[in-house]
Amino acid sequence: MTDDTKSSNAMWGGRFAAGPDAIMEAIxxxxxxxxxxxxxDIRGSRAHAAMLAATGILSNKDAEAIGEGLLxxxxxxxxxxxPFSTALEDIHMNVEARLKELIGEPAGRLHxxxxxxxxxxxxxxxxxxxxxxxxxxxxxxxxxxxxAQAEKGADxxxxxxxxxxxxxxxxxxxxxxxxxxxxxxxRSRFEDARKRxxxxxxxxxxxxxxxxxxxxxxxxxxxxFDRPTANSLDAVSDRDFALEFLSASAIxxxxxxxxxxxLVIWSSAQFRFVAMSDKWSTGSSIMPQKRNPDAAELIRAKxxxxxxxxxxxFTVMKGLPLAYSKDMQEDKEQVFDAADTLMLALAAMxxxxxxxxxxxxxxxxxxxxxxxxxxxxxxxxxxxxGLPFRDAHHVTGTxxxxxxxxxxxxxxxxxxxxxxxHPALNxxxxxxxxxxxxxxxxxxxxxxxxxxxxxxxARWKGLLG
Numbered sequence: 475m476t477d478d479t480k481s482s483n484a485m486w487g488g489r490f491a492a493g494p495d496a497i498m499e500a501i502x503x504x505x506x507x508x509x510x511x512x513x514x515d516i517r518g519s520r521a522h523a524a525m526l527a528a529t530g531i532l533s534n535k536d537a538e539a540i541g542e543g544l545l546x547x548x549x550x551x552x553x554x555x556x557p558f559s560t561a562l563e564d565i566h567m568n569v570e571a572r573l574k575e576l577i578g579e580p581a582g583r584l585h586x587x588x589x590x591x592x593x594x595x596x597x598x599x600x601x602x603x604x605x606x607x608x609x610x611x612x613x614x615x616x617x618x619x620x621x622a623q624a625e626k627g628a629d630x631x632x633x634x635x636x637x638x639x640x641x642x643x644x645x646x647x648x649x650x651x652x653x654x655x656x657x658x659x660x661r662s663r664f665e666d667a668r669k670r671x672x673x674x675x676x677x678x679x680x681x682x683x684x685x686x687x688x689x690x691x692x693x694x695x696x697x698x699f700d701r702p703t704a705n706s707l708d709a710v711s712d713r714d715f716a717l718e719f720l721s722a723s724a725i726x727x728x729x730x731x732x733x734x735x736x737l738v739i740w741s742s743a744q745f746r747f748v749a750m751s752d753k754w755s756t757g758s759s760i761m762p763q764k765r766n767p768d769a770a771e772l773i774r775a776k777x778x779x780x781x782x783x784x785x786x787x788f789t790v791m792k793g794l795p796l797a798y799s800k801d802m803q804e805d806k807e808q809v810f811d812a813a814d815t816l817m818l819a820l821a822a823m824x825x826x827x828x829x830x831x832x833x834x835x836x837x838x839x840x841x842x843x844x845x846x847x848x849x850x851x852x853x854x855x856x857x858x859x860g861l862p863f864r865d866a867h868h869v870t871g872t873x874x875x876x877x878x879x880x881x882x883x884x885x886x887x888x889x890x891x892x893x894x895x896h897p898a899l900n901x902x903x904x905x906x907x908x909x910x911x912x913x914x915x916x917x918x919x920x921x922x923x924x925x926x927x928x929x930x931x932a933r934w935k936g937l938l939g
Contacts, residue, residue: 514600521696536580589680624650629924632837647927663722671715674699678706681797783808859898
């Protein structure tokens with residue numbers, strides 16, 4: 475080794491002391507992460523081999539050997555006995571190399587009429603489709619828990635907030651059903667994305683299709699796709715399915731983060747609306763009285779990883795010309811991490827909400843504070859006294875100021891106090907100032923009245939099964 479070579483190698487440093495070749499291998503190889511696609515890769519290869527045999531491109535004998543050999547490879551990987559090699563770059567070449575060791579020359583015929591470009595596009599679609607199915611199932615499980623919470627607390631009164639200030643009384647059930655609606659939209663986004671991604675790229679080859687008389691419809695059907703992709707250029711360069719999955723994941727994570735934030739607030743000593751079980755909280759290393767909502771806080775933080783993955787893949791894809799570029803190797807780690815993170819957050823939230831203890835006395839006491847029935851008073855003035863709402867709003871505001879000055883709440887004002895502000899007020903106004911009467915009156919469709927909540931609970935129980 476010359477002095478110049480030694481100097482050059484030293485520049486690479488550490489693990490890359492072998493020089494540029496080692497760096498190229500490290501940056502080019504994807505096997506460290508795309509080995510997660512092994513099941514999808516083998517499934518796609520078996521379907522491809524079967525199609526090649528059915529179209530007469532491959533002999534039945536070779537197709538049978540390939541199919542059996544691939545099952546052996548699958549068994550080795552699942553058993554932890556497979557020697558993944560960085561030198562072989564990716565999961566496709568690792569599987570094919572091992573297949574050749576197992577069955578010899580027929581293994582070389584497997585790659586007829588396909589490219590790694592359409593192979594990875596197919597593998598990745600299959601994997602993302604599986605993750606969409608898993609997300610749909612996990613969301614359904616969480617929705618069922620939220621519906622159960624809503625049914626249990628359909629008439630538990632609690633404060634509704636705007637700007638985190640007491641606004642109007644609502645019911646616990648109504649609050650829980652708000653999240654059911656959010657999660658339902660999340661589920662529909664995954665379902666919708668799944669429909670759109672369910673086209674098979676296999677057979678598009680490198681970018682232009684193939685001159686072999688293959689049957690792409692057969693391969694698509696074998697892999698559970700609705701149809702083959704209609705344009706080979708688009709098929710190998712498309713990662714919209716991954717972007718849609720990440721986008722749906724990010725919105726879902728936002729919803730989980732909002733619920734987690736409420737759990738953090740509600741479980742605090744200042745609120746005590748809820749208590750988390752020991753399964754989902756931790757103690758302090760120095761303060762023995764503490765019960766920290768760590769699981770909720772971590773769910774709240776997970777949106778950062780998922781949103782980061784979404785932005786990263788959008789950035790990778792934004793300037794790529796058709797068709798395939800090596801940049802697209804950077805698609806998988808982002809999606810893998812986001813999918814893992816989302817599934818963990820969904821599972822943790824489902825467990826927390828199932829175990830949650832609700833302090834109904836604290837909820838009701840808080841619901842009665844902060845002049846929460848002021849809007850009911852204004853509505854009474856419109857309905858019973860015929861005041862325009864703006865005038866009723868002004869009268870109510872004056873009464874709130876009076877109650878603040880006296881250090882009491884609206885129901886504690888005497889009738890004489892009220893009539894000093896407006897003579898139309900009479901004793902029946904006290905009927906609307908109680909929090910239970912307030913929520914019971916909100917009978918509009920989608921309102922917080924217990925009857926409306928129970929109707930929504932029944933609807934969702936029927937939809938969720």
